[in-house]
Amino acid sequence: MVACPHVYFADRWVTRDEAKVSIDSLAMRYAISVFEGIRIYSQIDRTLSPRPFLLDEHIERLRNSLALMRLPDPGVDRLPALIEELIHRNDIHEDAYVRVAVTAANAGDLGTEALPALTVTATPMGRKRWLARSEAMSLTISDWRRAPTSVFPPAAKNISNYAGPRLAWLAAREAGFDGCVLTNHAGRLCEAPTAALFLVRDGVLLTPHLSEDVLPSITRAWILRTAEEHGIPARETGLTRADAGEADEAFLCGTGIEIAPVRAFDGRACRDWPDSPLTRTLIIAYFVAARGAGSFRALGDLSPIRRDELINGPISTSAETQVAK
């Protein structure tokens, strides 16, 4: 996957190679840099350009991260226009991932006031293998703890918040799992290193409450809103390892992973895997919204081609003909 060459960095459009921060910067010395990952989706209506999904929500969370990290706002209200220009300059027509960062690029010591540099970059990105190949994740519940609010605000999407979860993830992969769920100081379930967690039990969606030291995930919030709109019962609550072991279905969700079904926790299979009916319904609802495909309710039963088009992006007329044959 080749990253798009044209990037916005510190108030200028430059090439990726030209965007550099100094080794003396607060970002390099103390990891002062907040960011957002935003998905760009090609639209079912091919006459439209690809569009960012849930952009207002990402900008709002970025503002909150800036406030929590005491970073001045470099002008994040420019982001809708900058992302549009990013799409145009890089000639993006397919699904992509946009990374927005606000980085303390000035030199200094721990007490130096941060001067923020806004960076906006894009990388082409389709589905991860869970959706691309209809696979499901085997997760372990990690003993690694998510930093509690008293140590570092979990709501600040700052790069330093990923160093510990990365170690948990590496350990999980070495142990043969696809990923892990971190626990909090009380041993309750939090989230994966870069995704929120949902369990399903008796038709009810369950997700750790925001007070459980989790990032306020935008996908998580979208799922809760969508569940409410469609009359699917959902609860934010405290969850334990035992709850994971008893789950009928489970999935991780987040901008990068989208919605990835989970098949087992620590080798114990989720009861309704591989049917996972609620997870599958939410996956379709997600791509209907992301690709501007109109009403989820109006879709009815999807043909395999229509489902594939929704999830993987609209196919060209020639490809459609080939599939139809």
Ligand SMILES: Cc1ncc(COP(=O)(O)O)c(C=O)c1O
């Ligand atoms: C720690 C953490 N939790 C959850 C998520 C999912 O959040 P979102 O849905 O906003 O991408 C992410 C990804 O951004 C994350 O880094």
